[in-house]
Amino acid sequence: MAKKVRVTKDVCISCGLCTTIAPEVFHFGDDGKAESSFEDCVPEDLEASAEEAASSCPVEAIEVTE
Template sequence: MKAHVDKDTCIGCGLCPGIAPDVFEMDDDGKAVVTVDEVPDGSEDAAKEAEDSCPTNAISTEE
């Protein structure tokens, strides 16, 4: 699974690294970034939860 953050849409709320810290972190610009090329085994559900919880729909995941 791959994850992506649309930095133009991201408001920097910090929710995604709180839900999936193995996948997301906050960058120096205050926006979320994906820290891995592939979502690690066992973190797929957290990545999907972060996608579903994002208030601006800035996160997308794909198999």
């Protein structure tokens, strides 16, 4: 099943871990906070890296849902 990625920007500390782990999935927005590169679902081949980034986020600002 397709998964969506959500970054809670007011929790994000812009550490860059997610953009390092999954650069195809995350980038920094104009506000300097991480955001998903996909408006809808993450491509299936990138789901594992998105989940790894979410589990590695030191402030738990990333949520991956179905």
